Amino acid sequence: MKFFVRSSTKRCPRLGVLRCIEGKSEVEIETPVVLLHTQGGHIPHITHEVFKLVSKEPQILQIPLVSMHSFKDTMTYYNGTISEFIGSKNSLTCLTLHDPSNLTKQGHHTRDKIPIWTKRGKVLYDADMYMDVVESFKPNMYYLLSDGDTNKTSPQKRIAKAVEQTVVFNKQCLERHRKSEVLKKMFVMTPIAGGYCLKSREHCIEALFIDANEIDGFLIDGLHNNGPEVEFLPFEEIKSILEFSVDKLPPEKLCSVQGCWSPLNVIKLVQCGIDMFDTSYCHILTERSAAMTFQIDTSDENNDYEINLRHHSLAEDFTPIIDGCECLACKKYTRAYIHHLLTVQELLAPVLIMIHNIHHYLRFFRKIRQCIANDTLDEFENFIAGRYENYQRKTTSSVEDKIISENIGDNI
Numbered sequence: 001m002k003f004f005v006r007s008s009t010k011r012c013p014r015l016g017v018l019r020c021i022e023g024k025s026e027v028e029i030e031t032p033v034v035l036l037h038t039q040g041g042h043i044p045h046i047t048h049e050v051f052k053l054v055s056k057e058p059q060i061l062q063i064p065l066v067s068m069h070s071f072k073d074t075m076t077y078y079n080g081t082i083s084e085f086i087g088s089k090n091s092l093t094c095l096t097l098h099d100p101s102n103l104t105k106q107g108h109h110t111r112d113k114i115p116i117w118t119k120r121g122k123v124l125y126d127a128d129m130y131m132d133v134v135e136s137f138k139p140n141m142y143y144l145l146s147d148g149d150t151n152k153t154s155p156q157k158r159i160a161k162a163v164e165q166t167v168v169f170n171k172q173c174l175e176r177h178r179k180s181e182v183l184k185k186m187f188v189m190t191p192i193a194g195g196y197c198l199k200s201r202e203h204c205i206e207a208l209f210i211d212a213n214e215i216d217g218f219l220i221d222g223l224h225n226n227g228p229e230v231e232f233l234p235f236e237e238i239k240s241i242l243e244f245s246v247d248k249l250p251p252e253k254l255c256s257v258q259g260c261w262s263p264l265n266v267i268k269l270v271q272c273g274i275d276m277f278d279t280s281y282c283h284i285l286t287e288r289s290a291a292m293t294f295q296i297d298t299s300d301e302n303n304d305y306e307i308n309l310r311h312h313s314l315a316e317d318f319t320p321i322i323d324g325c326e327c328l329a330c331k332k333y334t335r336a337y338i339h340h341l342l343t344v345q346e347l348l349a350p351v352l353i354m355i356h357n358i359h360h361y362l363r364f365f366r367k368i369r370q371c372i373a374n375d376t377l378d379e380f381e382n383f384i385a386g387r388y389e390n391y392q393r394k395t396t397s398s399v400e401d402k403i404i405s406e407n408i409g410d411n412i
Contacts, residue, residue: 001019001186018031020189071085097116104117113125238394
């Protein structure tokens with residue numbers, strides 16, 4: 001697999017394509033692209049068969065090791081790839097370490113090993129153990145092992161340790177990559193550690209550049225500890241770190257981030273030159289019974305940013321989530337019906353919400369690529385920002401009204 005970028009300018013929105021994929025020479029993936037976030041090899045709430053009703057285009061599945069650790073031993077005896085093992089042989093796969101939709105526990109480090117938190121507890125991975133998994137899983141893409149356990153509040157000692165560990169892991173993993181016939185044609189991405197310290201970021205990048213010719217892309221890591229809180233991370237907090245890191249990286253290399261970024265922040269990240277994201281945002285929305293409803297095209301009639309399908313006001317709303325939406329959930333079901341399913345705790349409810357959210361998010365990324373091609377991404381960003389600000393005002397107002405009514409009730 002190779003990445004070809006149409007613009008070599010740094011820190012700007014850019015179009016690219018992933019092609020020359022082994023065994024799938026006819027497949028091309030346009031960037032900016034979004035990976036389909038999975039848990040245990042499946043999109044949360046959706047089977048691979050159901051997803052075919054959402055999109056028939058080639059997709060890249062994000063495979064977090066933390067949710068696949070229990071299959072590690074089985075895969076050593078399996079001759080196929082991880083995509084074949086999970087029943088989605090036509091999909092591409094990208095192996096990552098942590099699940100971006102779940103908060104990663106901090107600390108618990110040991111020398112030359114990284115902890116992952118599986119359902120059965122903590123498991124420590126060193127470079128050799130991790131590369132054993134990569135060889136047995138045979139993904140199309142994978143991130144090198146790294147220490148990304150930093151955030152805005154991390155002390156300098158933790159940041160320095162993260163950089164030191166990441167550089168060591170990078171060398172050990174690449175040494176194994178060079179010697180392996182199985183890994184030779186895989187797309188390799190290395191994480192950039194350093195937290196919110198520019199000097200530490202620079203030190204990490206300089207150390208990793210020694211092997212830059214063998215690296216196909218970079219992950220801007222260590223900005224957060226994953227989980228739903230990433231949605232509300234102010235872009236201003238990460239902007240200087242992001243721009244500094246992107247400026248230091250070769251413009252011909254693919255650049256990615258992970259996490260549940262809000263649509264507005266996704267556009268801002270694209271403006272900075274980020275090429276690859278994931279759909280973990282769709283998962284956290286679905287978990288709180290929310291559906292994306294922000295307008296993508298001018299033909300869309302909905303003015304809301306998102307709606308909570310548990311809200312009592314939707315109990316008799318017999319319209320689709322979005323009028324005119326072509327997803328299965330909107331073509332066949334109404335807001336009132338999904339509200340009823342949620343009320344009685346039917347398993348079909350999150351399935352329908354996830355179908356809609358994934359469909360809408362894929363449309364959102366197609367629109368981003370279209371706007372880059374037409375040089376209208378600034379206008380689209382302003383449009384989405386307006387919808388988001390209106391949503392925040394309404395949310396704040398409703399919360400304040402609820403507090404006032406509760407206070408009045410207490411006084412009575």
